[in-house]
Amino acid sequence: MTSHKIYPAGYAAIDLNISSCGIWDFVFASKLAAARDSEKIALEQGNTGEQIRQSLSLKRGDTIAILCPNTLQFVVLALGAQAAGIIVTTVNVAYTAREIALQISDSQSSAIFAGPAQLAAAKEAAKIVALGENKVFMLDSPKETKQSLDSLLSEDQLVPEHFTPEQARSETAFMCYSSGTTGKAKGVQSTHFNINTNTLQISGTGEAFVSSDNVLAFLPIFHLFALTANVLQALYLGSKLVLLPRFDPQLVLDTIASKEINAAYIAPPVAMFLAKDPRVKPEGMKSLRWLLSGAAPLGGEVAAAVQERIGVPTFQGYGLTEMSPAVFMSGPANSREGSVGKLLPNQEAKLVAPDGSDADPSVGGEVWLRGPNTMKGYLNRPEETANCIDEEGWFHSGDVATRDADGFYYIVDRLKDLLKYNGYQVCPSERRIHLEIALYPLQLAVEAVLILHEDVKDAAVRAEIFSALSLPKIGVKKDGNDLPAAFVALKDGAASSSSSSKTESEVLASIDAWFTSQVAPFKRLRAGLFAVKAVPRSAAGKILRKELAIPTAPAAVTV
Template sequence: MTEHRSPLPDVALRDVSITERLFEGLTQAGDRVVLTDGPSGEGWTGDALIDRICRLAGGLQARGIGPGSVIALMAPNMPDYAVVFHAVAMAGATITTINPTYTAPEVGHQLRDSGATVLVTIEAFLPVALAALEGSAVAEVVTMAPSPGHRSIADLMGQPLAAQVPVDLDGHVLVLPYSSGTTGLPKGVMLSHRNMVVNVDQALPLLDVRAGETTVAFLPFFHIYGMNVLMNAFLARGAGLVTMPRFDLEALLGHIQRHRVEKLYIAPPVAIALAKHPLVDQFDLSSLKIIMSAAAPLGPEVAGAVGQRLGCAVIQGYGMTELSPLTHVVPHRAPKSGAVGVSAPNTITRIVDAETGLDCAPGEPGEVWVKGPQVMIGYHNRPEATAAMITDGWLRTGDLGVVDADGYLFIRDRLKELIKVKGFQVAPAEVEAELLGLPGVADAAVIGVPDDEAGERPLAFVVRQPGSDATAQSILEALRPRLASYKLPLRVEFIEAVPKSASGKILRRMLRDKLAGG
């Protein structure tokens, strides 16, 4: 067995919760602003943030929320996102983070599947939130700020909770984000306190985050990248975050200039803007030293263009929700073009022949398998999917890669069917299921196609029912209320039949070949 280990020493597996780990950094930054609301400029010190988390945790506990409870959080990036997240964690409950761009059916699926009993959101999202409640166990919708007819988190504040409610650090489900894994519909990923804490400690030596520095957090906190690499890791180091509720290039550039940001964490579509948009030249970005891109592959041409334009190092990281998320980062002091990194501390990488389960020869691409303490507990209520994903502790990523002689991982392709749109996962099966529910659609298949801005976009192949007058436009309009915007197909192509194997599996390669052949 050929194992590729980290060049960095292992980190200790510490018996603390994620909130206790966070408080270590916040205590060091007691009188320093660590969270700033980008739109308003209002800031919270480390001490103020600890106080607010403890008071909300105490209020939650007084209302019977603790181990066994699931709280859903659907909100944009804002300082109180961290407050709600860590108050729930401190009270010993489970938090499931929901993409705020989801439609009501998508939110409803996550609420029902997770078993959430409370949904926390903002006033602007109330129409979608209330429409999603049918069939769920949600008894109350709470708002971040006061809103007529709803209690706010201020109403839930109580006596400060003095200490973390005891939980099994390895077995208790702390957070339940949803991911499609290597294929299929979104599934709840069960991550423990141990998973999240150790991944923070694994990330910090590679990211080289320093106490007192500040970055801009526009990567969404509901997504594992923004959640653990930004929100948790930075605050646990006593570093600062400026939150942005949505990506806006001009606002981002202004924050970089104003706060003298040295390290910026992005996804590939932002790299394209930094490489090409004329606005960039209107701001002083000379403070930037390192830009790390993750969530989807970044082409070396774009990375090189950004680095040259801004005069900084552009590196990549790699991971997935099921890995808390980080497993590889390119050391900024030893960058290598095209690589996604070396193994993080405590992390072992193998390159495996997906058919035989045997290790590939040196330099030969194969499926990337990863083992480490950041590997998820499993999928919520999906033991078969868990067993298919994890083999003897090794998580099968579904990505095709190769490790060079220096231990750097390069991703060559994907074995899995997932489409990555601006770093977000789109499961073809989910879009196909919605297509098949539309009048006039007899069969459907979805593939990903390259897109300069988003990396990839879904493209739908549809077989009309006999006599149907469905058009591409009518199909897309019918999908719009059912799917988040990034899941919507770029276009619809009509075909006579969807190519399938004898077992009924869609032969997506044939569809790609058909597209390439015009």
């Protein structure tokens, strides 16, 4: 393998002996707990997971799925499961039943714990995978509810599982799903050691919360970024954690003011809201010390607009689920405009040019990463794991970055074709995913779903990357997101022919409406659906996305 320049961490090293234990012991060994609103609730109920394990006849290393927005019971269940040695896979609450079923099957989950609004989809998914409705339980339900988390608990006091340092490094704790660099959703196996270490790496920068902070959490904790950097970080440091189910603009503003919130993790659309919405008043933000944006790139002009509007600095970080997840982080003592910050403690980085040589850091190269927070691997996908983690342990991120002389990194591009909308990954890939137990393919990729339509012969997707603070041109809001634009080659006779009375626009509108019903909201074709004579492809069959051009006005736009 070519020898490359290795860039060291930008912060002092941490003691990895501290993180070589189970997550429960790491977080709660000497801490009390979390708070929601003014209610102080001790989470040191390690027997919760043990009781669930006994009630469901689970063994250490089995998996449960949580399909729920941010709630206290989500946190109690997720961390209680860690105390029992149960793996937790978190499911996006926006998923359809078919999408949920794919993850349940792939993760081999033994039970699903769903919020009230997600219960119907969870039950439908359970039917698809033949799990049985008796393995679907409701979170945040009335105590008398038969199929609930509370129904599995008793008054018995059980002893949490112990993890040796070796077990902490080898046993999976959380399994979030990521499209990685290949576009196909995969279960990322994060060990207890991975998660603990990344929590320490963040706190070791001196840029994180402090014990006296009131911390707000509204980003979805089914994502590892919010779960680790926001929730576990606050609990580990002993900060007061205020959980909100989701980003509700007025509720967030009211909570910041009434609970005197000091710090919060946000995403670029939230930064846009703070910078421009008339409901935001500087006097209601006085308690805030800083905000940190993740999940997607944040333009320097947006961060500057937030600070000018409410007087609060907004910093950036960068991470990947495969790295548990935080990699770079900026903060009050270490920040540059547009930078995602410096490399976190005990991590190493390379910048690699397309030809495999060292990249000029001022020009940029693919980011390769190595550290104790690197995932164990993708579940049951050794080849795909080997494709992104080489024999020397370097994770090939697929993202392109530059590095300045002071060690600040700037993410400038993505090698992969993934789109990001409000922090969610949208995969344009045409790979098709099947469940043998289902009667129909569970095709989650945008192109694969479009190709299922009876009028579509071929399909391709590209991203329209809109600059924040600019005006819309085609009827959609420009907020820094990657908006999927789809191009379809219609089957002969689908429109304007002797066998069809529909116009091309009517056919496209019908396809768009059907597609919207098949996928989660964040995958919708918000930049439009267009007809092309043929999808441009190379001699090898690869879609030439750069040759896909949006007409002056779209035939169909989903908002």
